[in-house]
Amino acid sequence: MIRIDVLTLFGEMFDSPLNFSIIKRGRQSGLIDIVLSNIRDFAKDSYKKVDDKPYGGGAGMVLMCQPVLDCLEHVQKQDARPGRVILLTPQGKKFDQPTAKELAAQQRIILIAGHYEGFDERIRIAAGAEEISIGDYVLSGGELPAMVIIDAIVRLLPGALGDEDSAANDSFSDGLLEYPQYTRPEEFKGLKVPDVLLSGNHKEIEKWRKRQAIEKTNENRPDLLHKYKKQSRDSNGAVKKIQ
């Protein structure tokens, strides 16, 4: 079972996301254990202060080393597995599907959610933490990023999804965006399901889906298609035939 610890100031924000759908099932079936710890419980003064003004001036408040690192030490002692320590920050490496796969193969992960202006830099250094961002935008806290990462990991745990194929065919799993999907009825307000999907010819359906995935990727994420084509070169450097 993978254990994910989240160090946060706002644990209540996780109440709903952890108790629905795939994450709920994953927890109930023992695939994943998610443990929330409140950084504020480790504050030393009577005001439960966890932040202070930045040295050098500037707006906002910065999370102090002591409460965060004491909280981390406390949770690390709860389990023999040391765990990968991850600071959630817009300054981190961008989270993507390969990172989700890599994290899903770990035994234990410790996510630290920041707030205010972020962390005292010495937290990263003392914790030996890596930094992950969920995208090039700034949110108010690391709680939503933690939920995003947990959700992406849980989907990849063997047995978490009813149909194993649904993760294998998801966007990004082979470097492309997913092909368009259709369900009943065959026609809706004049819009028809492509004939090939009704043909029963699995080879043709496969080919159509691959072409559509490439088209969609080219349209919305040409950067991904470029990477995909580079990876698809054979040993002579020629582009492998894309069906």
Ligand SMILES: C[S@@+](CC[C@H](N)C(=O)[O-])C[C@H]1O[C@@H](n2cnc3c(N)ncnc32)[C@H](O)[C@@H]1O
């Ligand atoms: C308002 S942000 C701090 C932003 C920081 N001053 C900066 O400019 O990089 C507060 C906290 O939200 C979280 N956060 C915000 N945006 C994020 C993102 N894109 N990815 C991961 N965490 C993020 C981090 O934990 C961060 O410490």
